[in-house]
Amino acid sequence: MAATYTPVHWNRHKKIYDLGIGAGIALYIGVFIAVASATGSASANTSPEILIISALGACAFFMLHVILAIGPLARLSPAFLPLLYNRRHLGVSFFLIAFSHAAYATIWYHAYGVLNPLVSLFVSNPRYDAIGSFPFESLGAFALLIFFVMAATSHDFWLNNLSAVVWKSVHMLIYPAYALVVLHVLLGAASGHGGSALYVWTVAAGFAAIVTLHVTAGVVQYLRDKSHERMIAVGWIDAGPAREIPENCARVVSVPGGEGIAVFRYDGKVSAVSNRCAHQMGPLGEGRIVDGCITCPWHGWQYDPATGRSPPPFVEKVATYDVRMASGRVFVNPKPNALGTPAEPAKIG
Amino acid sequence: MSAREFYVGYLSMPPRLRWTVRGLVLLLLALVALDAWLVASMQPAAGKGTWADAPQEYAGTLTRRPYPMLRVKTQAGIKTYLLVSDEKRGAEAALGVTPDGPVKLSGFPITRSGLGMIELAANDVAVISETAAIEEPAREVHGTVTLEGEIVDSKCWLGVMRPGEGHLHKACASLCIRGGIPPMFVTRGRGSDVPALMLLTQADGSAVPPELIIPFVADAVRVTGTIEKRGDLWVLKADLSTLARIK
Numbered sequence: 161m162a163a164t165y166t167p168v169h170w171n172r173h174k175k176i177y178d179l180g181i182g183a184g185i186a187l188y189i190g191v192f193i194a195v196a197s198a199t200g201s202a203s204a205n206t207s208p209e210i211l212i213i214s215a216l217g218a219c220a221f222f223m224l225h226v227i228l229a230i231g232p233l234a235r236l237s238p239a240f241l242p243l244l245y246n247r248r249h250l251g252v253s254f255f256l257i258a259f260s261h262a263a264y265a266t267i268w269y270h271a272y273g274v275l276n277p278l279v280s281l282f283v284s285n286p287r288y289d290a291i292g293s294f295p296f297e298s299l300g301a302f303a304l305l306i307f308f309v310m311a312a313t314s315h316d317f318w319l320n321n322l323s324a325v326v327w328k329s330v331h332m333l334i335y336p337a338y339a340l341v342v343l344h345v346l347l348g349a350a351s352g353h354g355g356s357a358l359y360v361w362t363v364a365a366g367f368a369a370i371v372t373l374h375v376t377a378g379v380v381q382y383l384r385d386k387s388h389e390r391m392i393a394v395g396w397i398d399a400g401p402a403r404e405i406p407e408n409c410a411r412v413v414s415v416p417g418g419e420g421i422a423v424f425r426y427d428g429k430v431s432a433v434s435n436r437c438a439h440q441m442g443p444l445g446e447g448r449i450v451d452g453c454i455t456c457p458w459h460g461w462q463y464d465p466a467t468g469r470s471p472p473p474f475v476e477k478v479a480t481y482d483v484r485m486a487s488g489r490v491f492v493n494p495k496p497n498a499l500g501t502p503a504e505p506a507k508i509g
Numbered sequence: 510m511s512a513r514e515f516y517v518g519y520l521s522m523p524p525r526l527r528w529t530v531r532g533l534v535l536l537l538l539a540l541v542a543l544d545a546w547l548v549a550s551m552q553p554a555a556g557k558g559t560w561a562d563a564p565q566e567y568a569g570t571l572t573r574r575p576y577p578m579l580r581v582k583t584q585a586g587i588k589t590y591l592l593v594s595d596e597k598r599g600a601e602a603a604l605g606v607t608p609d610g611p612v613k614l615s616g617f618p619i620t621r622s623g624l625g626m627i628e629l630a631a632n633d634v635a636v637i638s639e640t641a642a643i644e645e646p647a648r649e650v651h652g653t654v655t656l657e658g659e660i661v662d663s664k665c666w667l668g669v670m671r672p673g674e675g676h677l678h679k680a681c682a683s684l685c686i687r688g689g690i691p692p693m694f695v696t697r698g699r700g701s702d703v704p705a706l707m708l709l710t711q712a713d714g715s716a717v718p719p720e721l722i723i724p725f726v727a728d729a730v731r732v733t734g735t736i737e738k739r740g741d742l743w744v745l746k747a748d749l750s751t752l753a754r755i756k
Contacts, residue, residue, distance in 0.1 A: 187538060188545045195549035202554035210555075213703060218548040238516065239529045240601060245518040272596035273684035284680035284687075295678060295729055346510045359551045417604045448515040460517040500727065503587055 177246040181253045188219040209268050214262035214349070222364075223254040224338060228370045232377030234458075238446070241457050249313045254313035262304050265297070280342045296348035305341035306333045315441075324441055339436075342367055370430060384412065399423045399490040402430055402508045410454075412445035415494040420445060421481050423490055424454060424465050429505040431465035431480035432492045438499075439476065469500045485509060526632060528720055553675070558621035558668025561666050566629040571612045571634070571641040576691035576708065577604055579614070580643045580740070587643060589742045591626040591691055591708075592616075593664050597681075599689020602674045611640040622706055624742075626714040628666050646688060646740030655733040656745070657755055658696040660726050662686050666693060677696040679727035687719045688728060697729070707736065707745035720755045721749050 168174065192215040196203045206214075226400045230247055233240040270280040285295040310331055313319075319327045342363060350359040399405075405425040412420045412435050420435030422445030433454060435445045442458030447456070453462035453471060463470055468480040477500030482493040485506045497503055514523035514590055516666070522530065538677030539647065569581035577592035577600040590613075592600040614634040616627035635722065662685035686692050692709040712734065731754075734747035 173518050173522070176751050184541050188541050191545035192549040195546050196552045199511050199554075201550075203552035204555065205671050206552065206555040207669075210670065210672070215549075218545065226537070226738060239526065240531065242518070242522065242526070242530045243518045243533065260634060269678070269681040270684065274688045277682060280680060280684055284683045287679075287728075293679065295680065297680060325654075327631070348677060351740075356551050359548075362551075365573060426538060443613070450515065450517060450520075455517055457516065460519055493513075 163464060170411070173242070174246050177242075178249055178253075181250055184256065185219060185223075185253065188222060192218060193264055194268065202418055209264065211262060213265045213268060216257055216264065217345075217349065220258040220261055221341065223250065224341060225366050225370060226309060227254060228338060229373055232373040235377040235443075236373075236380060239458065242456055245460075249466070252311050252314055255307045258304060258307055261414055263359075264298060269297075291347070292351065294347045296344050296441065299340045299347070300344040304338075304485045305335045306325065306337040310334060310337075324436075326439065338370070346375060348357075361502055395494070396484075396491040397421070397494050399432075399492050401488050402485065402490050404488075408449035410444070410445040410447070421494070422447075422454070423483065423492060424449060425508070426452075426465060429504065429507045430485070430490050431481055431505045432483045432490075433463060433465060434469045434479040434481075434496065436478065437461055438470075438478050444478070465504045466505050467500060468497075518638060519598070550720055553672050553677075555671040556621060556668075556673070558664075558666070558671050558673070560618065560628075560668040561618045564616050564617050566613065566614045567627060568637065568640070569593070569611045570610060571604070571607060572609050572645065573604065573607075574609075575710045575714060577601065578742075579612070580641060580645075587646065587740050588742055590618075590661055591624075592629060593626060594629050597664075597685045597688040597690065598604060599691070600629055600652055601689055604634060607634050610642050611637040613637055621667040622682065624667060624706060626663060628664070639703075647681075649738040651736040651738060653733065653735045654703065655731060655751070656694070656696050656703065657729065657731050658694050659684075659729060660722055661693050661695055662690045662726070664690045664691045666695065682726045683723045686723060689719075692717055692722060693725075694732070694747070703729075703736070705742040707743040710744055710746050712748045713748050714744075717749070722752070725752055725754065729755050 193211055196206060196211055196214070198204060226470050227247060227250055230240060230243050234244040262312065266277050267279055270277040270284065273280060275284065281297050281301060282295070285293065287293040288295060298434050310333065313322065313327065322330065346360065349412050350363055356369040397413050397415065399411055403424055405411045407422065408426050410424045414420050421432050422435045423430055423432045428447045433444060435443055435456065437444050437456040439456065439459055441459045442452055442456045444456055447455045447457045449465065450462070454465050455462050457485060461476060462471065463476070463478055468478040468498055470476040479496035479499055480503040481496055483506040484491050485508060486494065488509060516522060524745045548583045567579060567581055572578045572580065579592055580591045581588045581590060591745055594600050594603045612634050617630060619626040619628060642672050645732055659674060661674050664685055665678065665681060670678060672678065694707045694709045696703055696705055709717055721730040732747045734745045735749040737744045737746060
């Protein structure tokens with residue numbers, strides 16, 4: 161978290177993360193070129209330009225799968241949270257690799273002719289009415305446009321100015337963009353030169369892995385929410401025995417039709433805040449109390465549990481909820497207070 | 510990661526989590542190498558075409574119809590080279606008003622499957638008046654056949670793009686043929702008596718107007734035509750009204 165905007169708030173973890181991204185990209189492209197151009201292989205005589213275009217495209221496609229897998233994996237196990245922390249840099253790196261693939265392919269296949277390369281990209285293959293010969297390049301171009309918008313807004317400046325909800329909506333476009341890229345690969349590289357069944361199965365396996373991870377994370381989250389739903393007649397929510405909440409941790413309770421509420425236990429008392437971080441709507445209830453502040457598991461943004469406000473000089477706020485204790489159980493008023501409104505913590509008997 | 514450990518990006522990583530993350534990163538790098546190896550091993554065959562880096566000098570007889578060609582005397586006999594310009598353009602503009610007959614020129618040789626092409630190095634094709642022209646070889650008609658195969662642009666297929674055929678290369682092939690590169694027909698599943706590679710012309714032997722074949726370029730097609738051998742060059746004089754996709 162930061163009180164001012166700078167291009168990157170570097171820390172040790174981010175530097176190591178970025179070195180890892182660079183090493184992964186170098187490894188992918190190095191192995192790809194070495195294998196595809198190996199003496200004796202059918203592709204050994206491939207033009208160097210086509211080899212690089214293919215390597216960049218395959219590398220970008222793999223990176224997109226990693227990016228899409230990190231989110232649900234982090235929901236399933238906190239061990240993946242360090243991979244989520246700097247996913248933004250992975251996203252921008254992916255865009256640069258995908259853009260390089262697109263730019264190089266456009267120059268190599270569409271420049272130096274009698275048409276403008278960007279016109280040729282869409283008209284040189286006119287078979288929009290056919291599946292087998294469909295101009296797959298256009299699908300990649302539209303996906304790249306979405307990735308550009310996402311990469312260009314991958315900064316807290318845009319997050320704050322667009323609002324978390326709008327920003328998140330824009331970045332959810334990664335799913336239609338992923339669908340476009342899957343079709344781009346299936347109708348392009350996977351079906352080129354007579355097609356390869358193994359290539360199609362490889363793409364299908366990646367797609368199935370992403371779908372399975374998202375569905376599993378969704379089901380697990382649903383079951384968590386379901387198990388915490390304990391409504392009582394007077395309208396307050398029974399969040400269960402306070403002593404069952406681990407010290408400095410939270411239990412998340414759900415409000416039908418509303419957002420989740422994170423009930424934290426700390427220093428012999430409990431407080432409740434919205435489960436959505438003001439930064440990227442991360443799950444605050446999966447965070448901890450660190451240095452007296454609720455700390456988001458995604459990017460470490462912090463809030464005072466009693467006020468829902470970030471410690472000065474930071475200015476972020478989340479909604480608080482009124483809490484009370486009865487017979488050792490925590491009850492939460494499901495009506496949220498205004499963002500950053502102090503709510504008296506309830507003392508545990 | 511133990512139950513009590515909690516990760517915050519800007520703080521030191523908890524010790525047990527550190528080992529878990531190292532393991533995950535190693536696993537991810539192994540996946541990186543595995544995917545790169547798998548996808549690279551599925552790359553299509555590139556053919557054995559070549560495209561020389563250095564220009565060579567040629568002296569021979571220029572013929573501009575149906576497509577610009579140069580016949581050159583070699584120790585092995587008369588060799589026919591197709592002529593193209595740089596980029597994705599045919600040689601017509603570079604040849605200007607140069608008439609059929611003896612010329613000198615320089616260019617980059619492109620070769621595949623015994624067929625040669627010259628990419629003109631510059632617009633400096635010089636007429637040689639003191640040399641006798643090499644006569645056009647006799648035309649041997651090898652009958653009318655219906656063939657299955659693919660229309661390719663000769664420049665890419667012969668060696669400039671490797672691979673230079675199929676769906677991935679469709680847009681480029683269309684652009685090349687639109688720019689005047691001679692189209693060729695590559696047969697598939699051919700019998701031993703049918704050549705694999707033939708220059709494509711209309712039924713009357715004239716150059717194919719690009720707009721007639723561009724929608725079919727790089728697709729699997731069937732066409733009926735007459736096969737003709739002109740020296741070392743095979744020509745398919747195609748009845749383009751029979752041109753149709755086969756899948």
